[in-house]
Amino acid sequence: MLGPVILAASRSDRMRRFVSAAPGTKQVVARFIAGESVDQVVPVVQDSAAKGLEVTLDVVGEDITTREQAYAARDAYLELIGRLKELDLGTQAEMSVKLSMFGQALDGGHELALANVRPVVEAAAAIGTTVTLDAEDHTTLDSMFAIHEELRKDFPGTGCVIQAYLFRTEADARRLAANGSRVRIVKGAYKEPAEVAYQQKSEIDKAYVRVLRILMEGEGYPMIGSHDPRLISIAQELARRAGRKLDEYEFQMLYGIRGEEHLRLAAEGHRMRVYTAYGTDWYGYFMRRLAEKPANLRFFARSMLTRG
Secondary structure (H helix, E strand, O other): OHHHHHHHHOOOHHHHHHHHHOOOHHHHHHHHEOOOOHHHHHHHHHHHHHOOOEEEEEEOOOOOOOHHHHHHHHHHHHHHHHHHHHOOOHHHEEEEEOHHHHOOOOOOHHHHHHHHHHHHHHHHHHOOOOEEEOOOOHHHHHHHHHHHHHHHOOOOOOEEEEEOOEOOHHHHHHHHHHOOOEEEEEOOOOOOOOOOEOOOHHHHHHHHHHHHHHHHHOOOEEEEEOOOHHHHHHHHHHHHHOOOOHHHOEEEEEOOOOHHHHHHHHHOOOOEEEEEEEOOOOHHHHHHHHHHOHHHHHHHHHHHHHHO
8 A cells, every 4th residue: 555655755856855864775775776886886797697697777867857967868878888898798788778867758858768769779789788668657658669669670679668557558568579579577666547557466467467478479578577476487387388498588677686586597597687776866766666565665664763
């Protein structure tokens, strides 16, 4: 029941100031955020690679209000790609981007976001890796899918994300699976109205399985974004039934959550990719992690009380 409240708080400047100043915040944020700079996140990529894990890197930040901020977000990803190239880590790490960071919500935002993300996708391809377009709230998705389709004309490995809790997602999955896209499926982490999204966990889980079946039976490359042991087992069974080899799909989990499971899946021969966020504008990302799982909120509250 607290999930929607926390998601609403993720858009509150007053709550942003309160959480940022709380005595236990830094300790908890470090659990989910790999660092604030490229220099801090590179060792995480290297450590993951040594353990047989791949990563997808997210420079956190969403509340872009000027074109200058959108250009800065683009440049932050280009800096990241440059460092990965220097260290020969291109094949170990892909990038995840939120188009809101590239100016999608500004005037002329669709064209601006496309113009800003294209050089990032080009640079990623040049070092042997890819970019995945993250899904945000439902009002942004038509633009995101259109940009995804445009980018795939030149860079067919460009991926996108779909969210199981939205009613539209099964239709989106059929279209994406038919055209061979790389698709990450997640449950969804934004506060969406009942008119467009399932509200109950049981309904969301059922929708997740239906969408996952579509992806596994399709022509694309499914990326299973979940920490749920039951859904992971179902994904493995659906892959087996669809005749997929272990390198024809992958699992993805968040940095700081179920680390032992990351290693277990990799040891079994699965491709295991860790969604690794870094940067200074961590608030929105952090609040969604709290909303997703009550244990995360309890951990935060306990840290605040202890540090206080």
